[in-house]
Amino acid sequence: MEMGRREFLEKSGKYIMLFGAATKAWDFILAGTPEEAPGYDVTRHWWAFYIDIEKCIGCGNCVRACKAENNVLREPFYFRTWVERYHIPPPDLANLSEDRLPIVDSPNGGYDGFPERYRDGDGSKSFFVPKMCNHCTDSPCTQVCPVGATFDSPDGVVLVDKTYCLGCRYCVQACPYGCRYIDPRVQTVDKCTLCYHRITKGLTTACCETCPTGARLLGDLKDPNDPLHELLRTQKVQVLKPYLATGAKLVYHGLDGAVR
């Protein structure tokens, strides 16, 4: 049988691709049906989070609750959630073309609240921005993990398999939101789990539980009656760094363009 080069490449390419698909299919056949946790079906939830910046008073209740709930080290620099204060100085009327860079501070992550640093009436603007893992749908941290220790759970939470993590810090660098740190006690990475141990048992997260103004809200997007749907429909919302197309599931209401 005569076969030209073009035809050969076409056919072999097709077979190589089909073989890949067949192996993938075989993997699924071998895997069987996923085991279900008792009383909690991972396929019936899709968790998301809503933060209303206009309600945040920077009290640090979320930071304290998160550390207490998840046994996070009390020292600064170890945070699963923290609060930042943005201060945008007034415009220099003689030099309006110059950018007004925001001054950002977060004393101890907001654990002890925020001492007043600025004075009223100079035309500046200040506000608090709570930060935490964005639980991205296409998370950069999951993509770079060399061993499959960081993963997107079937219900949309980015989690870490601590027994599998090497502590290579690749994900710490990859996270565009700075939401990961190495826990020095075990030398593995640690991050917000969206209180997975709570939300899978019908409770809300520790930060939502203790937020006094209701600035934080956990929502399950697969539940059609979840109040989050109403908020997403009626409010103007934004995610952090939308140009990175991470598919963040943490949405902010009242997010200022200065926030990074």
Add this chain to the structure above:
Amino acid sequence: MRELLRDAEHLFRLAGVFAALLIVFLVARAIFTPEGFGVYGHYRAGALEEVRAREINYAGRDACLDCHDDIATVKKKAQHAGIGCEGCHGPLQAHVADPSTVVPQKPDAKFLCLVCHRENLAKPRNFPQINPKEHADDDHCIRCHDPHAPLPLKE
């Protein structure tokens, strides 16, 4: 056919080497791949259960209401109705599990009141804020206010 197979011995040897390598690969894969890997994706399915197994410290406000319905009544129509009990009283799952032996500490009222209500430019304008020096000469907030229902003032 005979022509083809005449000097084919080295090809069979090569095929044998490939077959042996394939077996080594499959055995190694079976040994080193942890249980449950690949069930949901490129990770160990058991990790989900391990993350889920962590103990709860904050019981949630519904657990408090089971016993403390008197406080709930006071709080229900007050300004602080929306605040979870453990927002001020701290994590109390241990108290819920064993109410008689684990007795919660009184919260540090002054710190907690002021961490929210001390005036700060970055707080939303409509949020009630005070300067503790001007407002009450640095006195204890709970001398006049009931923390569960701060206004109207105590008798």
